[in-house]
Amino acid sequence: MLGGAPSRRYGPQARRSARASSRGRASHNSPTFDRNTVSTPAALQGPTMKLLILDRDGVINEDSDAYIKSVAEWIPIPGSIEAIARLNQAGWTVAVATNQSGLARGYYDEATLEAMHTHLRQLVAEQGGELGLIVHCPHGPDEGCDCRKPLPGLLQQIAAHYRVELAGLWFVGDSPGDIAAARAVGCQPVLVLSGKGERTQATGLPQGVLVFDDLAAVAAHLLAVEADR
Numbered sequence: 001m002l003g004g005a006p007s008r009r010y011g012p013q014a015r016r017s018a019r020a021s022s023r024g025r026a027s028h029n030s031p032t033f034d035r036n037t038v039s040t041p042a043a044l045q046g047p048t049m050k051l052l053i054l055d056r057d058g059v060i061n062e063d064s065d066a067y068i069k070s071v072a073e074w075i076p077i078p079g080s081i082e083a084i085a086r087l088n089q090a091g092w093t094v095a096v097a098t099n100q101s102g103l104a105r106g107y108y109d110e111a112t113l114e115a116m117h118t119h120l121r122q123l124v125a126e127q128g129g130e131l132g133l134i135v136h137c138p139h140g141p142d143e144g145c146d147c148r149k150p151l152p153g154l155l156q157q158i159a160a161h162y163r164v165e166l167a168g169l170w171f172v173g174d175s176p177g178d179i180a181a182a183r184a185v186g187c188q189p190v191l192v193l194s195g196k197g198e199r200t201q202a203t204g205l206p207q208g209v210l211v212f213d214d215l216a217a218v219a220a221h222l223l224a225v226e227a228d229r
Helices: 012-021 080-089 110-126 153-162 176-184 197-202 215-228
Strands: 008-010 051-054 093-099 134-137 170-173 188-192 210-212
Touching (some): 080 093, 176 188, 188 197
Parallel strands (some): 093 134, 188 210
């Protein structure tokens, strides 16, 4: 629950640490991977659609401080495409909310961004899945828009498109802005340690943030929770 439990980490590294801890050698900072300790996503608690919202850079594809400016620079993180496809095959809708201030900075144009997203959709389709709505903020940090994370405008656009409530839905990101946007609308903030995730974790996390190694670990967890129901 938001504001309830402390941040916890889940995924292969956490499981390895937990096994070592039982032998007295692991850090106490890596808890045992236990599905029962994580609140069930709102999408699995009732009739609402199974919707998962993702940040893009650092979650689906490799991030860069120099920006992702072309299809050639858009490189998927290992396991991320397969994770989206697996979730979709299990009935999940996976949407994307991404800041793209490179547009305002003139690093690339809308056609190039659309080409990146077409490539992403094609990769997911090749794995037997389908990606849902992609929304982006084209503005720079000083333009005063309401869609640039950490503001929640992009999440609200997704909610309006699918006609769902955001409370309790999982939003997966790698930055403090992603966490803040999630908390602003009652989403469950989920941090992955890919992209800027480790840097974000090192600054300290609000209570209630779930931490996974990467998107593949998030998908594995959600599918395991479903299998246990």
